[in-house]
Amino acid sequence: MITVEELKNKLSLEVIGGEGSLSNVIKNVYIGDLLSWVMAHMKHQDAWITIQTNTNVIAVAALGEAACVIIAENAEIEDVTINKANEEGIPLLRSNLSAYELAIELNHYIKDK
Amino acid sequence: MKELALHILDIVQNSVRADASIIEITVREDIQRDILMISIKDNGKGMDEETLKKVEDPFFTTRTTRKIGLGISLFKTAALQCNGSFNLVSKQGEGTCLTAAFQYSHIDRAPLGNIVDTLVTLLMMEKEIDYRYVHYYKNNQFSFDTHEIKKVLDGVPITDINVVEWIKEYITEGLKEIVNF
Numbered sequence: 524m525i526t527v528e529e530l531k532n533k534l535s536l537e538v539i540g541g542e543g544s545l546s547n548v549i550k551n552v553y554i555g556d557l558l559s560w561v562m563a564h565m566k567h568q569d570a571w572i573t574i575q576t577n578t579n580v581i582a583v584a585a586l587g588e589a590a591c592v593i594i595a596e597n598a599e600i601e602d603v604t605i606n607k608a609n610e611e612g613i614p615l616l617r618s619n620l621s622a623y624e625l626a627i628e629l630n631h632y633i634k635d636k
Numbered sequence: 637m638k639e640l641a642l643h644i645l646d647i648v649q650n651s652v653r654a655d656a657s658i659i660e661i662t663v664r665e666d667i668q669r670d671i672l673m674i675s676i677k678d679n680g681k682g683m684d685e686e687t688l689k690k691v692e693d694p695f696f697t698t699r700t701t702r703k704i705g706l707g708i709s710l711f712k713t714a715a716l717q718c719n720g721s722f723n724l725v726s727k728q729g730e731g732t733c734l735t736a737a738f739q740y741s742h743i744d745r746a747p748l749g750n751i752v753d754t755l756v757t758l759l760m761m762e763k764e765i766d767y768r769y770v771h772y773y774k775n776n777q778f779s780f781d782t783h784e785i786k787k788v789l790d791g792v793p794i795t796d797i798n799v800v801e802w803i804k805e806y807i808t809e810g811l812k813e814i815v816n817f
Contacts, residue, residue, distance in 0.1 A: 559637040559710055577713050582694035582704045607695070 525549050525632045527591040527614045530570070534628055536593065539600055540608030540615035547590040547614060552629050554622045558583050565589060570629065572622045576600040581607040581615070589613065595622045639749025640674060640738075643711045645757060647676050647734060650707065652762055653698075654680025654732065658783075659765060661755075663748065664772040670740045671720075672748070677733040683726040691724065711736055718742035752807045755780070756800060763795050769807075776814035780807055 528545040531538060538545070550568035555561040556575050565571055565587040572593045573580060581604060584592050591614035594600060600617065608615035618625055637643055644661060651659045656678035664673040683691065690696040692712055697705025711734075712722040719739035726732040738745045751771070759767055759782055769780040785803070786794055793799070 557638065558706070558713075559642070562706070579694050579706060579709050579713055582706055582709070586702070586704050586706075611695075 527570070527616070530591075530629070530632060531616060533632065534618060534620075534625070536616040536618050538614070539594070539617050540605040541591070541611070541613045542609075544591075544612040544614050549590040549633065552626060552633055553589075554626060562586060570633075572625050574598045574622070576604055578604050578607050580604060581611055581613050584613045585611045591616055593618060593625060595620060595625055637710065637714070638746055640672075640714075640746050641749030641751055641754040643707075643714065643736075644674060644676065644751075645754050646707045647711060648758055651676065651678035651680050651732065652765065654678060654682070656680035656731065657765060658768065659758075660768040660770070662770045662772075663751070665740065665748075665774070666772070667740060667774055672738045672740045672745065673735065674737075675733060675735040677731065679731040682728040682730050682732055684728050688724065688726050692722075708734070714738070714746065718745040751811065752804055755807060756804055759803075760795050760800070763793065771811060771814065773811075773814040773817075776817045778807075778810040778814045780810065 526545065527547045527549060530536065530549060531545065548568060549570045551566060552572065553565040553569040554572045556573050558575060558579050562583050567588045568590045570591050570593060571584060571589045572595050574595050576594055576598050580592060594617040597617060597619045605615065648659060658679045660677040662675045691708050694706050694709040695704060699705060715722045715736040715738055719742050720737040723735045755767065755769055766783040771778045782794060789799060
C-alpha cells in the first residue's frame with residue numbers, strides 16, 4: 524500500500540492540482556489515453572498514467588475513482604483541467620518520465636499490494 | 637472512442653431522452669476538402685440557453701444517477717484534437733443539432749466504424765422514432781429513411797428479423813456503391 528503523497532516523494536512527481544487528496548491510497552496502475560476506453564477499464568484506486576490533459580481527464584478520473592492522475596512526458600496541462608482537479612479533489616501529478624518508465628518505477632511500490 | 641460510430645450511438649441517446657420523434661444523422665466524407673463531418677439533428681424538446689452553455693462541460697448531466705456526463709465532451713474533444721470543429725445549436729420546443737467536423741486525414745481521427753450495425757441498433761432500440769440517414773462520399777449520396785420503409789412495410793414491424801436483415805444489406809450495399817462509384 525502506498526499513498527499518492529509517498530509516491531510523489533519517491534518519484535519526485537510535480538503536484539499540479541488536487542493537493543488536498545494526496546492521502547489517497549494507490550492499489551494498482553492503469554495506462555491509457557483513449558478516454559472512453561479508460562472509462563470502461565480503469566479500476567477504483569488506480570494510479571492512472573496518461574498524456575491527455577483536457578478537462579475530460581478529470582471527469583474520467585472522478586467517475587472511475589482513480590487514486591490520482593499522472594501526466595507523463597511533461598505534457599502541458601490546461602488551466603481548466605487544473606481547476607477541475609482542485610474542485611474534484613483528484614490529485615493531478617506530472618513527471619518527465621514516459622508512461623513505460625513510470626510503470627517500471629511504480630512496479631516497485633505496487634507489486635506487494 | 638475507438639470508432640466515430642460509437643459517438644453517434646452515444647449522442648443519439650441524448651435525442652432519444654429529449655423525446656425526439658425524428659432523428660437525422662448525416663455523415664459527409666468530403667475527401668477533396670479533407671473533412672469528415674457528422675451531424676445529428678433531432679426534433680426533441682431542445683435546450684434553453686442556460687443548459688446549452690453547460691452541456692459541453694463534462695461535469696454537467698441531466699441524469700440524476702451520477703453527476704458526470706461525458707458524451708458530448710468526448711465527441712467535441714475528439715473533433716478538436718483532429719483539427720476539426722464542433723457546433724451545437726438548440727431551441728426549446730424545436731430540437732437540437734450537433735455537428736462535429738474532423739480533418740479527414742488526421743492521424744488521430746478514429747475510423748468511422750460500423751455504420752450499419754449502429755443504425756440497426758438505433759432503430760431496434762426505439763422503433764417509434766424515425767431515422768433519416770444521409771451519407772455523402774465525395775459527390776455521391778446515399779440516404780435511408782425509416783419513415784419511407786415503414787410505409788412500404790405496411791404494418792410489419794421494422795424490428796422484424798427479415799426486415800432487419802434486408803435493411804442491413806440495403807445500407808451495406810448503398811454505402812459500398814457511393815464509395816466505389
